[in-house]
Amino acid sequence: MAYVIISPRLGTVGDAYQPADGVNIEALIEGGFIKSTSKSTKSDKPSTDTNEE
Amino acid sequence: MATTTYLSNPVVTINSVDLSDQTTAATLTRVIESLESTAFGSTNRSYVGGLENSTLTCTMLNSFVATETYATLKALVGTQVTVKIKPTSGATSATNPESTLTAAYLSSLPIVNGKIGMLDTIDIVFTGGAYSVAIA
Numbered sequence: 001m002a003y004v005i006i007s008p009r010l011g012t013v014g015d016a017y018q019p020a021d022g023v024n025i026e027a028l029i030e031g032g033f034i035k036s037t038s039k040s041t042k043s044d045k046p047s048t049d050t051n052e053e
Numbered sequence: 054m055a056t057t058t059y060l061s062n063p064v065v066t067i068n069s070v071d072l073s074d075q076t077t078a079a080t081l082t083r084v085i086e087s088l089e090s091t092a093f094g095s096t097n098r099s100y101v102g103g104l105e106n107s108t109l110t111c112t113m114l115n116s117f118v119a120t121e122t123y124a125t126l127k128a129l130v131g132t133q134v135t136v137k138i139k140p141t142s143g144a145t146s147a148t149n150p151e152s153t154l155t156a157a158y159l160s161s162l163p164i165v166n167g168k169i170g171m172l173d174t175i176d177i178v179f180t181g182g183a184y185s186v187a188i189a
Contacts, residue, residue, distance in 0.1 A: 007120040009071045022135040022155050024068050027128035032120050033070055 007033040066137040075122045078112040081138050107184045109136050115173035130162045136179050147188045157182030
């Protein structure tokens with residue numbers, strides 16, 4: 001998983017963030033300090049029922 | 054006589070986030086629990102060192118603005134976190150050592166400490182974890 005810094009409190013905004021051991025990644029994401037650069041594998045398109053019985 | 058004067062630039066980092074501009078006081082105390090080893094025949098109490106149980110206590114300006122105090126701490130309550138403090142913002146060195154508590158525990162977080170006419174400040178305490186110090 002790759003992360004990018006979005007708050008200057010953590011470093012230079014836009015730089016890749018390499019978490020050290022013991023860092024709570026979820027807290028940094030929830031607090032708005034970093035974001036994941038990985039794209040979601042789930043489609044945003046709502047599923048449709050293709051059963052035409 | 055050499056002394057240490059804290060004017061405005063100690064650095065406090067919590068979970069990698071620099072909260073120095075939200076912190077008004079910080080005390081890192083290294084504690085090694087004492088285990089009494091006084092035995093029959095002793096005329097004084099004696100102790101040996103037990104487990105380390107150091108603490109970092111911070112007084113912080115409470116802020117609910119994005120990426121400030123509350124945003125940093127809200128998800129850390131009840132978890133282990135790495136906290137760091139050093140006397141000045143200069144490069145880490147023997148005269149500006151960076152102390153770290155790795156996997157220190159934050160058991161509580163005051164949400165609001167309101168009083169009319171006063172700034173909202175909170176005291177938080179990180180307990181335990183492994184103490185280390187870097188000088189380079």
